[in-house]
Amino acid sequence: MSENIASQNLNVDMDVQARSSDSRGGARGGVSLRLRTYGKQLLPPALAFAVFVGGWELFCRLAGIKPYLLPKPSDIVHAAAENAPNLWVSVYTTISEAVLGFLISIVLGVGFAVLLASSKLIERSVYPYAIIMQTIPIVAIAPLIVIWFGAGMNAIVIIAFLIGFFPMLSNTLVGLNSTDHNMKNLFHLYNASRMQTMFRLRIPAALPYIVAGLKISCTLAVIGAIVGEYIAGIGGGNGGLGYAITVSASRLQTAYLFACGLSASLLGIAFFLLVNAFSKWMLSSWHESEMGSEG
Amino acid sequence: MESLQTYAPLGDSGAQHLVRMEGLSKVYPNGTVAVQDVNLAIREGEFLSFVGPSGCGKSTIFKMITGLTGPTGGMLEVLGTSPKQALKRSDTAFVFQDHTLLPWNTVIDNVTLPLALRGVARKEQRTEAERVLELVGLKDYAKAMPRQLSGGMKMRVSIARALVSRPKLLLMDEPFGALDEITRQTLQLELLNIWRQDRKMTVLFVTHNVFEAVFLSTRVVVMTPRPGKVAAVVEVPVPYPRDENFRTTPEFGQLVRAVSEGLKH
Numbered sequence: 033m034s035e036n037i038a039s040q041n042l043n044v045d046m047d048v049q050a051r052s053s054d055s056r057g058g059a060r061g062g063v064s065l066r067l068r069t070y071g072k073q074l075l076p077p078a079l080a081f082a083v084f085v086g087g088w089e090l091f092c093r094l095a096g097i098k099p100y101l102l103p104k105p106s107d108i109v110h111a112a113a114e115n116a117p118n119l120w121v122s123v124y125t126t127i128s129e130a131v132l133g134f135l136i137s138i139v140l141g142v143g144f145a146v147l148l149a150s151s152k153l154i155e156r157s158v159y160p161y162a163i164i165m166q167t168i169p170i171v172a173i174a175p176l177i178v179i180w181f182g183a184g185m186n187a188i189v190i191i192a193f194l195i196g197f198f199p200m201l202s203n204t205l206v207g208l209n210s211t212d213h214n215m216k217n218l219f220h221l222y223n224a225s226r227m228q229t230m231f232r233l234r235i236p237a238a239l240p241y242i243v244a245g246l247k248i249s250c251t252l253a254v255i256g257a258i259v260g261e262y263i264a265g266i267g268g269g270n271g272g273l274g275y276a277i278t279v280s281a282s283r284l285q286t287a288y289l290f291a292c293g294l295s296a297s298l299l300g301i302a303f304f305l306l307v308n309a310f311s312k313w314m315l316s317s318w319h320e321s322e323m324g325s326e327g
Numbered sequence: 328m329e330s331l332q333t334y335a336p337l338g339d340s341g342a343q344h345l346v347r348m349e350g351l352s353k354v355y356p357n358g359t360v361a362v363q364d365v366n367l368a369i370r371e372g373e374f375l376s377f378v379g380p381s382g383c384g385k386s387t388i389f390k391m392i393t394g395l396t397g398p399t400g401g402m403l404e405v406l407g408t409s410p411k412q413a414l415k416r417s418d419t420a421f422v423f424q425d426h427t428l429l430p431w432n433t434v435i436d437n438v439t440l441p442l443a444l445r446g447v448a449r450k451e452q453r454t455e456a457e458r459v460l461e462l463v464g465l466k467d468y469a470k471a472m473p474r475q476l477s478g479g480m481k482m483r484v485s486i487a488r489a490l491v492s493r494p495k496l497l498l499m500d501e502p503f504g505a506l507d508e509i510t511r512q513t514l515q516l517e518l519l520n521i522w523r524q525d526r527k528m529t530v531l532f533v534t535h536n537v538f539e540a541v542f543l544s545t546r547v548v549v550m551t552p553r554p555g556k557v558a559a560v561v562e563v564p565v566p567y568p569r570d571e572n573f574r575t576t577p578e579f580g581q582l583v584r585a586v587s588e589g590l591k592h
Contacts, residue, residue, distance in 0.1 A: 214427050236431045
């Protein structure tokens with residue numbers, strides 16, 4: 033019998049070795065290969081970018097278009113450099129509002145989803161209203177929020193939170209409700225309590241869905257913060273990007289307006305990449321969607 | 328249900344029947360007769376297989392034993408009490424065709440799950456998990472993630488998880504159904520070895536593979552579908568340990584034929 037198990041062990045060993053040597057082999061031969069594939073992937077878009085910006089610059093110069101109508105790329109860079117301290121303050125303000133709103137939408141979105149998922153009755157009675165709430169455009173209720181919470185940071189954070197809340201809620205809820213039937217049976221057969229099933233099975237199983245919600249909500253939070261600043265923006269030196277955009281538009285500082293808009297989109301991209309990296313790290317050990325080498 | 332009281336609970340004396348079915352029936356609301364009039368007494372330490380085509384009610388019998396669904400007629404007694412009560416005692420363990428391992432947990436955390444759910448002390452969880460991982464030949468893979476393992480290894484982990492609570496009754500629902508023939512035969516041998524080390528453990532094994540049923544079991548219950556009925560009960564009077572050679576003996580062939588005959592009814 034011991035022989036049996038020993039030989040089985042050997043098979044198992046060989047199996048795992050074969051798997052791991054596979055992946056190691058891939059990494060060893062991969063360094064120069066990876067550089068080349070990166071080059072292949074990055075070169076075309078970089079080239080397209082250069083052609084586009086160059087064409088823009090050339091077009092503006094040759095056609096003599098007025099900078100307050102369409103600034104040249106060089107004007108935009110110049111405006112950004114000139115107002116760098118102001119721009120930085122605006123970016124910083126918008127980041128803090130977006131991150132804060134995003135964090136609140138995670139906590140409340142996941143929290144409410146867990147609450148709804150733990151009782152079919154609550155879910156059935158509340159969820160339809162959550163959907164209706166979602167269909168109300170945020171811009172329509174933003175003035176109300178300003179009335180309730182006053183212009184400034186509070187209202188802006190709440191708007192950023194509201195816009196990211198529903199994607200978090202619905203994604204988490206779908207995740208919590210799509211737990212594998214066999215697994216749920218197993219937990220039932222081993223006498224798991226509702227809490228144990230929730231925290232040991234349903235929430236971990238919902239993580240891929242929660243992560244999908246995070247990716248949606250993080251970019252929405254940046255949009256929400258900027259929309260909030262349009263409506264509830266605080267003046268003076270501490271205004272965010274949305275406020276800076278409205279101000280520069282009213283002063284026909286079109287180049288700076290472009291700089292603010294580009295900063296906002298860069299901010300959104302950076303935020304998304306950060307959340308993306310976080311979700312990769314969180315799921316890398318077990319979920320197919322984030323397994324680099326095999327996927 | 329009221330008939331339960333008339334049966335004395337399992338005592339120290341007399342023949343110990345871990346599971347008793349008398350006139351057990353199950354009719355689903357849509358009128359399908361899944362199980363009809365099944366009478367069976369399962370002794371302690373038996374390795375009993377249910378064999379039959381799909382739809383013969385073997386899985387329904389399993390669901391009733393675990394209390395996932397109730398019978399519509401007759402009597403069912405598990406560990407001397409009702410199935411639901413028996414489940415609460417944690418003396419039963421389960422292995423399904425699907426390995427049902429939690430992909431976000433390591434092998435050892437998967438194995439300790441039944442103990443963790445019961446609130447057993449961490450240290451004891453670990454010792455018990457190491458014991459059963461050794462038993463299934465996976466003690467070097469405690470820290471591995473399920474996705475790193477082959478199908479056969481995942482099934483071993485699943486078996487280890489079932490054994491970790493030292494069950495009196497082990498229910499296996501087509502556990503090797505999704506494995507290739509070679510892995511399947513290896514695991515059959517390992518399962519017999521594990522069972523023989525703990526002869527108090529009763530194994531109920533559902534399969535549609537006649538060879539598997541005869542190779543493993545002390546008794547084979549042959550079931551036929553529509554309505555799900557016991558067509559025959561075939562004793563396998565071959566002593567253990569059984570090894571690969573058993574598969575090629577004339578006796579094995581005769582028993583397989585006897586079971587197959589039962590399936591034709």
